[in-house]
Amino acid sequence: MESPIALEELLKSRGTYRDAIGLPPKVYSDPDFFVFEREAVFASEWLCVGREEQVQEVGDYFSATPAGEPIIVVRNSESEIRAMSSVCPHRGMCVTADLDGIDDENMLEPTKFLSGNVRYFRCPYHWWVFNLEGQLTGAPEMKETDCFKAEDTSLENIALEIWNGFIFVNFDINADPLGPSLGKLEKAVRNYDLSSLKTVDPAVIPDVPFNWKIMIENFMEMYHNSRLHKGIHDWAPSAGAPGTPSSYSDFEEGDGAMFGFNPSLEMDGGFNPTYKALFPPLPNLTDEERQRVVFAFVPPTLLIGMQSDSAFWFTVNPTSPETHELSMAYLFPEEVLETPLFDELLEAAIRGVGYFNRQDIPTNIATHLGLSSRFANRAHYSWQEAVIPQFNSWLVNRYEKQMEGK
Ligand SMILES: [Fe+2]
Known part of the structure; x- marks a missing residue:
């Protein structure tokens, strides 16, 4: 480049x-x-996005946008902290985009993102549902789409490492470890x-x-x-x-x-x-x-x-x-x-x-x-x-x- x-x-x-x-x-x-x-x-490179204590319980998650990339950090059902892209593999909506509290005054403002505790992530656009591991578990009205394979569809996994309580992510899944x-x-x-x-x-x-x-x-x-x-x-x-x-x-x-x-x-x-x-x-x-x-x-x-x-x-x-x-x-x-x-x-x-x-x-x-x-x-x-x-x-x-x- x-x-x-x-x-x-x-x-x-x-x-x-x-x-x-x-x-x-x-x-x-x-x-x-x-x-x-x-x-x-x-x-x-390894980008710090937060601290371990922000995701203490299974289902706790927070959103971050390191270098402009919308991502989710979540404690999954195995109680491991994982990072994944927030970008829905369907049409590109961000599954953690915050659509609540939008009114005429602020609807053109940049996207805000949710944090909290969930059992699954549901894209607000067409209701595709992803589990805490990011795997697609439901997609309405897709049965007739012969080539579509739900089991091959997921939120993109992102490398994550914790050092002294600080959570780091890396967009290069093959990056050398940080520690x-x-x-x-x-x-x-x-x-x-x-x-x-x-x-x-x-x-x-x-x-x-x-x-x-x-x-x-x-x-x-x-x-x-x-x-x-x-x-x-x-x-x-x-x-x-x-x-x-x-x-x-x-x-x-x-x-x-x-x-x-x-x-x-x-x-x-x-x-x-x-x-x-x-x-x-x-x-x-x-x-x-x-x-x-x-x-x-x-x-x-x-x-x-x-x-x-x-x-x-x-x-x-x-x-x-x-x-x-x-x-x-x-x-x-x-x-x-x-x-x-x-x-x-x-x-x-x-x-x-x-x-x-x-x-x-x-x-x-x-x-x-x-x-x-x-x-x-x-x-x-x-x-x-x-x-x-x-x-x-x-x-x-x-x-x-x-x-x-x-
Ligand atoms: Fe200073």
């Missing part, structure tokens, strides 16, 4: 912060490049016991107005922490703490994650108006772990932040070159949810994150505008943002493969 940007230009962004330069600015806004990138990056590529991250975050934590206060912002890669870069790089967030980030400076500088993991071919450690000046800091953790520290953390923030990225979609008392996660799902859907939620041990005043303390934590967002989000919007300018430049990076050329390298490897048809 042809890229609208020459490989030679893209290759200048592969490397480390010592040598690589920024991606060609067109990768952040060009519509043709967006189409190319969706194939190169999203068609065969083995996350060994380094697994080791670094073991004591957070992420699989046991519970998602709290999930929220989705459907049309965040800047390119998805700008969100990733902003979340992962620590360079701006002591500058854009001067004051509110002082408890965890960009450079780290005396004797323990900030650092990023070594990133090598085959690694499925990038992550960085931002040490704090004292133990049990927090992103909230008190700069202190509001909840008890996670039970298995070492003193060193309680004195740092970890930022992790499982490309292309999952961002995780880990601090002494909790974690938070984002998924970044591109919807156009200029927009993405952002979902965000907190993770806490189940017993902490029972603590007195949990809701009030959570409110303070959310306000703290809101403070950051009010600096980061307008910065990202303005950066998107700047990167669309005729004067946009391709600059070198600081060691404090070493993760960006790592991400660029990961991307360029995939862009290159796509161009070479591999």
Whole structure:
């Protein structure tokens, strides 16, 4: 597949912060490049779509549209979590499309999708019925259609893997498993016991107005922490703490994650108006772990932040070159949810994150505008943002493969 940007230009962004330069600015806004990138990056990588605790009981399901593909994640009758396409094999209607609550005012709006608990999925259009495994079990008035075979008809199966409670899907059913590529991250975050934590206060912002890669870069790089967030980030400076500088993991071919450690000046800091953790520290953390923030990225979609008392996660799902859907939620041990005043303390934590967002989000919007300018430049990076050329390298490897048809 042809890229609208020459490989030679893209290759200048592969490397480390010592040598690589920024991606060609067109990768952040060009519509043709967006189409190319969706194939190169999203068609065969593991995309995080949610958490295990969203589908606890048999029949629990949720809808998602990773890279624009309507899919269903369901706990089937064997109590296994599975993913399948929501696209009815009959005429292309989405079986989980939400037709309730439609009125004259909103009937032209983009499709919304259902989540909940069901015994089967019934396409609202012609009432074809699929079981929780996606197999067609009923199709009215099809008996006279001699060539039609119900037993060969199903919702398309999609590869699914769970890592530490996070549900990933892959449109390439033969993709290599995700888990083995996350060994380094697994080791670094073991004591957070992420699989046991519970998602709290999930929220989705459907049309965040800047390119998805700008969100990733902003979340992962620590360079701006002591500058854009001067004051509110002082408890965890960009450079780290005396004797323990900030650092990023070594990133090598085959690694499925990038992550960085931002040490704090004292133990049990927090992103909230008190700069202190509001909840008890996670039970298995070492003193060193309680004195740092970890930022992790499982490309292309999952961002995780880990601090002494909790974690938070984002998924970044591109919807156009200029927009993405952002979902965000907190993770806490189940017993902490029972603590007195949990809701009030959570409110303070959310306000703290809101403070950051009010600096980061307008910065990202303005950066998107700047990167669309005729004067946009391709600059070198600081060691404090070493993760960006790592991400660029990961991307360029995939862009290159796509161009070479591999
Ligand atoms: Fe920030």
